[in-house]
Amino acid sequence: MLVDADALARDVVEPGTPGLARVVEAFSAAILTSDGRLDRARLGSLVFGNPERLAVLNGIVHPLVRERATAMVAAAPAGAVVVQDIPLLVETGQGKNFHLVVVVDAPDDVRIRRMAEHRNMGVDEAHARMAAQASREDRLGAADVVLDNSGTPDELRHAVDALWEGRLAPFALNLKEQKIAPRTGGPVLAPADPSWAAQAGRLINRLRVAVPEDVLSLDHIGSTAVPGLDAKDVIDLQLGVRDLEAADRIAPLLAEAGFPRWPGIISDNPKPSHSDPADWGKRLHGNADPGRAVNLHLRAAGSPGWRYALCFRDWLRADARAGADYVAEKIRVAGLHDVDKSTAGYAADKEGWFTDYAAPRMEAWVSRTGWQPPSYGDDAGDDAGPGTAQS
Structure with a gap:
């Protein structure tokens, strides 16, 4: 089951919705087309590059999107794999709410070229869009899995299929049955991993x-x-x-x-x-x-x-x-x-x-x-430090 946050963001500002009325109240009727729909290009030119205006827009749209997404997830069949496609997941700090975070990544120059080719954006506009989002470093830091999207669509499709078959589907089954993923290997030591x-x-x-x-x-x-x-x-x-x-x-x-x-x-x-x-x-x-x-x-x-x-x-x-x-x-x-x-x-x-x-x-x-264990309580445990006799 797919929950597409971009699609929901469009739905909540369709003509006649409370969401669109609130956007018009915040930005005036100048952001509407002649037939009363949201002029996304016009609105984008007002908010991207202007953090205050962008925060106002996000404060209207994001709660409405989350409300719709929550309802869709609640209606999912038991044991279903629910994939939530959230472009601003890192910016909104939602990663901790999911079993797994997958980031689809491409270098900045590739992203800029694609925005120019597929969205007719100028270089300055593309940079403004990217500047309003989390940095590539922050996105990669939030990821449990990174899918490389610098190649062809078929290459990305194959990577998604491998992820689904090798990790997501068995993970979902283990969750449903409340089972720990099998571990059959012996004591193999790996080189220290900074991650x-x-x-x-x-x-x-x-x-x-x-x-x-x-x-x-x-x-x-x-x-x-x-x-x-x-x-x-x-x-x-x-x-x-x-x-x-x-x-x-x-x-x-x-x-x-x-x-x-x-x-x-x-x-x-x-x-x-x-x-x-x-x-x-x-x-x-x-x-x-x-x-x-x-x-x-x-x-x-x-x-x-x-x-x-x-x-x-x-x-x-x-x-x-x-x-x-x-x-x-x-x-x-x-x-x-x-x-x-x-x-x-x-x-x-x-x-x-x-x-x-x-x-x-x-x-x-x-x-x-004079070592003493750290104090514990509401603020304890934030330092992800080292060691126990079990490893």
């Missing part, structure tokens, strides 16, 4: 929308959160809640947002052998999206397990030697399990390193530096 932090940030923003009342903290943890550290290509996030009853209560909301629960995960490893298992209890969720593996750890904010994840992250971030030693250990253990079909054996064989090597050195670092 991991931005990916985690987008996921964190979506989670805040999904469970706004129960999130005490949200942090990027695990190896992918330590700049420059090689890791399995899995984003680890930690969601701090008041207690595990809250974690169980919000599980359906997380599943609806694309993060179903892994069955049977109730506690952390590694943990001190003398500790109370209740202090290390957690719930573990994964991602329904086959294109981005995620482990979402739900722990009571302030608990030992919650603290350990954040401390381990910050220790690896601060101590380059510790990070190098951890990578060496991961390479060693991955070599022992290079034919495995899962990462269970890999994770179990790292436990000794955490308890015998990491724990005493990390606590010594805490004593030297």
Whole structure:
């Protein structure tokens, strides 16, 4: 199902609509054609290049478009893939409301040439249109998927088909069935990816929308959160809640947002052998999206397990030697399990390193530096920082 925001923007200012009446009230009848329709070229010449006038127009049209779009989405059949085509998605900050953001991209010179060829725009007018929109850098930064539109229509069509078959359709099915996307590979380490932090940030923003009342903290943890550290290509996030009853209560909301629960995960490893298992209890969720593996750890904010994840992250971030030693250990253990079909054996064989090597050195670092976990509450978790023993 397609919800085309451009088409809706035209519908809400058709003759006789309240939307058109409000536009005329704001800009005068001079923006109407002789038959009473909206003269888009005339209106465009008034608002593009004039941020104040553009804001007035957007303040009229955008709420009407969103109201229509919401009604269409609500009427979609269960399990349908709903694609919302929103040209100003980045400018209006709506990306966090969707399971996935796809940006169709082309270099600026290609966009200008196409506006001249297909819309009869002059170069100055094309630049004014682009200046009123988000920058290319901002659009790419908001994207989970980028489709290259600098080539032919057939090339773009093939890319869309591959995205649909390989990611969107299975993602929709997993959402409907509340299943985590299958992971069948063993412990393969990937080179450090500078985009991991931005990916985690987008996921964190979506989670805040999904469970706004129960999130005490949200942090990027695990190896992918330590700049420059090689890791399995899995984003680890930690969601701090008041207690595990809250974690169980919000599980359906997380599943609806694309993060179903892994069955049977109730506690952390590694943990001190003398500790109370209740202090290390957690719930573990994964991602329904086959294109981005995620482990979402739900722990009571302030608990030992919650603290350990954040401390381990910050220790690896601060101590380059510790990070190098951890990578060496991961390479060693991955070599022992290079034919495995899962990462269970890999994770179990790292436990000794955490308890015998990491724990005493990390606590010594805490004593030297006076490290304390971040405060949590309404403003916590905005820093998508690094590390947990699970990655």
